[in-house]
Amino acid sequence: MTQKVAITAQNVVKAFGQGAAAVRALDDVSVDIATGEFFTLLGPSGCGKTTLLRLIAGFEMPTAGKILIDGADVTEMPPNRRPVNTVFQSYALFPHLTVAENIGFGLKMQGRPKAEVAATTTEMLALVKLDAMADRKISQLSGGQQQRVALARALAPRPKVLLLDEPLSALDLKLRKKMQVELKRLQTETGITFVFVTHDQEEALTMSDRIAVMSAGKIQQIGAPREIYTRPVNRFVASFVGETNFLPVTATPQGARLSTGDVIAAEGEGSVLIVRPEQLRLGPAGVGAGLAAKVTGVVYFGTDIHVNLSLADGTALTARVPSPVDGGADFATGQDVAVTFQPGAARLIRE
Amino acid sequence: MAERSFEVSRLPGFATVAIAVFVLLYLPILTLVVFSFNSGPSIAVWQGWSLHWYTDAWNNEAVKGATIRSLIIATAASAVATSVATMAALGTTRRAAFGGQTFIYVVINQPLMVPEIVTAVALLILFGVVKQATGYQGLGYLILAHAAFCTPFAYLPIRARLEGMDLSLETAACDLYANPWQTFRHVTLPLLAPGIAAGAMLAFVISLDDVVITEFVKSGGQDTLPTYMLGQMRRAITPEVNAISTALLGLTVVLLTLFFILTRKKN
Numbered sequence A: 001m002t003q004k005v006a007i008t009a010q011n012v013v014k015a016f017g018q019g020a021a022a023v024r025a026l027d028d029v030s031v032d033i034a035t036g037e038f039f040t041l042l043g044p045s046g047c048g049k050t051t052l053l054r055l056i057a058g059f060e061m062p063t064a065g066k067i068l069i070d071g072a073d074v075t076e077m078p079p080n081r082r083p084v085n086t087v088f089q090s091y092a093l094f095p096h097l098t099v100a101e102n103i104g105f106g107l108k109m110q111g112r113p114k115a116e117v118a119a120t121t122t123e124m125l126a127l128v129k130l131d132a133m134a135d136r137k138i139s140q141l142s143g144g145q146q147q148r149v150a151l152a153r154a155l156a157p158r159p160k161v162l163l164l165d166e167p168l169s170a171l172d173l174k175l176r177k178k179m180q181v182e183l184k185r186l187q188t189e190t191g192i193t194f195v196f197v198t199h200d201q202e203e204a205l206t207m208s209d210r211i212a213v214m215s216a217g218k219i220q221q222i223g224a225p226r227e228i229y230t231r232p233v234n235r236f237v238a239s240f241v242g243e244t245n246f247l248p249v250t251a252t253p254q255g256a257r258l259s260t261g262d263v264i265a266a267e268g269e270g271s272v273l274i275v276r277p278e279q280l281r282l283g284p285a286g287v288g289a290g291l292a293a294k295v296t297g298v299v300y301f302g303t304d305i306h307v308n309l310s311l312a313d314g315t316a317l318t319a320r321v322p323s324p325v326d327g328g329a330d331f332a333t334g335q336d337v338a339v340t341f342q343p344g345a346a347r348l349i350r351e
Numbered sequence B: 001m002a003e004r005s006f007e008v009s010r011l012p013g014f015a016t017v018a019i020a021v022f023v024l025l026y027l028p029i030l031t032l033v034v035f036s037f038n039s040g041p042s043i044a045v046w047q048g049w050s051l052h053w054y055t056d057a058w059n060n061e062a063v064k065g066a067t068i069r070s071l072i073i074a075t076a077a078s079a080v081a082t083s084v085a086t087m088a089a090l091g092t093t094r095r096a097a098f099g100g101q102t103f104i105y106v107v108i109n110q111p112l113m114v115p116e117i118v119t120a121v122a123l124l125i126l127f128g129v130v131k132q133a134t135g136y137q138g139l140g141y142l143i144l145a146h147a148a149f150c151t152p153f154a155y156l157p158i159r160a161r162l163e164g165m166d167l168s169l170e171t172a173a174c175d176l177y178a179n180p181w182q183t184f185r186h187v188t189l190p191l192l193a194p195g196i197a198a199g200a201m202l203a204f205v206i207s208l209d210d211v212v213i214t215e216f217v218k219s220g221g222q223d224t225l226p227t228y229m230l231g232q233m234r235r236a237i238t239p240e241v242n243a244i245s246t247a248l249l250g251l252t253v254v255l256l257t258l259f260f261i262l263t264r265k266k267n
């Protein structure tokens, strides 16, 4: 089955500045975002997330490449004619208008009848639970309330696609968690395609249908959260999304040979073996299989314990094991242990 | 450490100088105001309270004419200057920096830098040619001349306001289906309004006050209040001039107070 595509970026390049001083904010980016999808752009600061959003919204023109919305080429179309709305990182709410006027702004500009503007505004106020605040000025709202006005304002004209640029980054942790749930609920209820920008990998993993991991103007990998986490394609993705142990290996017919000489069966191909800390098992030294390792440190995290290990040749490794029920220590620094990998946990990746 | 930052108020004699400056600034104005209420015909010898110089001025047809002319010119000139200044400010802040921006800045602010007398002579010559060619003798010349030198005064507060305004609001409007005109009408203009009003007020006051350029450009019978007063000074000076000055001062104080309220930073 082929899903309908809401947004397509075709070989998009965006360079700022001229000649040698030019910055390539986006470097040959291609992506298809499906209709109704919660799609997340994840990457470190400066990797080009905002730039890609601005190109989709129409605030910037690509240096090369095309942007399509619902299959139509909109590369040259001004932002006010694109069926796309943005929730800005700074909210950009109109300070001279009330909450209700802010929410109704888009519909009013579209020239919708007054009654429709009023009805939709009321509906949106209810959707974001701000009914009581309709006539307030923006300056009289808290950060979380402003965030919801920004959301309602962008949703009111029922855009085909909603672009959200780190909309939660200004909120405190608790409110942030709450808004994550709200956002997900709104997306499911409205069925609108969401393109969500964040540099928080946990936020990306919990909310998205699919994630594009970006770095230095390029998309490194696109996939569902589980796919990104379990099968990262390169070192950047593996280290940016979650924690990972990296072990240099050489490929042999039997499997991947570690620097210690041990051979491990691993899927994928490349010269680096990755394994997530929670997929390591620690057993008593000398009993059965496993890599010989020495505990170099133990860090208590509440839900689990991070055990820092050193293999025979000095390679460092971290294991994450469940906390003992009584809170006591399972491992002591200097202890010898045998490290085994969960079946299928080890993967080979390219550098 | 005993070292402190430099504080000018700690210099010896600071208080004396400060008081002297205040006296110098405000004593003449105070004298002017007081003698406008003098019952006698002298501006130096006090002869008791009276309001008759005000009623004299009010009933003086020449004063009335000059006042009306001053107000017409100031209103028209500040309207033109404010419109031009608004467009100039939008053009110089609401877009990417472009080559020649400094040049445009200098052109707009030229009246602040070129000696007024030079502008006055230049306008006199130019308008002389135009008068010859068209035969038009009206107030248009004065309005144009005033608009020209009022523009930088209107431009500065508008530009300051625009620079403090977040460009992302206009971006948001555009994102919400507003075309460029709607964006200007519904977002830029309402947010800019205090700056525009402040600019207009400053331009109005500057126009109202002008002597040099008006003196050169006006045709016969086109006296404004300041040039009328200047004319009076050449003959006998009576407290009537004081009365007119005091009224003008009152109007200026009101307008400038409004200006400061409008440009006050909210925090």
Ligand SMILES: Nc1ncnc2c1ncn2[C@@H]1O[C@H](COP(=O)(O)OP(=O)(O)OP(=O)(O)O)[C@@H](O)[C@H]1O
Pocket: A016, A017, A023, A024, A025, A043, A044, A045, A046, A047, A048, A049, A050, A051, A052, A199
């Ligand atoms: N208008 C501009 N002029 C010049 N360079 C720009 C401009 N906008 C963005 N850049 C550059 O493009 C690169 C990508 O910027 P972008 O804002 O897209 O990053 P981002 O991924 O959104 O980062 P953050 O997480 O910090 O918001 C950066 O190196 C930035 O300096």
Ligand SMILES: [Mg+2]
Pocket: A049, A050, A051, A165
């Ligand atoms: Mg950004």
